[in-house]
Amino acid sequence: MGLSALAGASIAVAAMAGATVAAEVEQLNDVATKLKTALQEGTAKLSEVVSRCEEEATEEAEPSLESAVEAEELEQDELEAEEKTEKAKEKAEKKEQKEEQAEAPENEEGNLPPQSEGKGKAKGHEEAPPPPASEPEESESGGVSPGAEVK
Numbered sequence: 001m002g003l004s005a006l007a008g009a010s011i012a013v014a015a016m017a018g019a020t021v022a023a024e025v026e027q028l029n030d031v032a033t034k035l036k037t038a039l040q041e042g043t044a045k046l047s048e049v050v051s052r053c054e055e056e057a058t059e060e061a062e063p064s065l066e067s068a069v070e071a072e073e074l075e076q077d078e079l080e081a082e083e084k085t086e087k088a089k090e091k092a093e094k095k096e097q098k099e100e101q102a103e104a105p106e107n108e109e110g111n112l113p114p115q116s117e118g119k120g121k122a123k124g125h126e127e128a129p130p131p132p133a134s135e136p137e138e139s140e141s142g143g144v145s146p147g148a149e150v151k
Helices: 003-103
Strands: none
16 A cells, blocks of 8 residues: 555544544534533522522511510510519508508507506616525535636
8 A cells, every 4th residue: 555545544534533523522512502501490490599598588587577576565564564563562561551550559649668558667667686696606526616606
């Protein structure tokens, strides 16, 4: 085989390689088109999901605002209830004080000491102190008992 045959064979191989490459490029174009379509569909789905998430976040935020308002109202109600309880306690204490004052013995001259009503002893009429202990007692050990006077 000569040079021309070899050149012809090389051209044939090159042509086949060129055809193969062209076929592969065509396949890649089909793949690229499919990928492009898939990416567009994925982008659309992603946008839908993001929109739903934003809507849900907005819906969740609204009840939390309502919950905060409700919690504040409950706290205000509790404070008002505590104030009412304190006022009721104060009224009860005042009423109790008035009752105690009404129950206290009322004299024309006001409250007198217990001696004026015969309760207790007046000055100078107290009971006599106990008599002093007699001779100090000595214990068997020869010491002085605890109640004995020291000389």
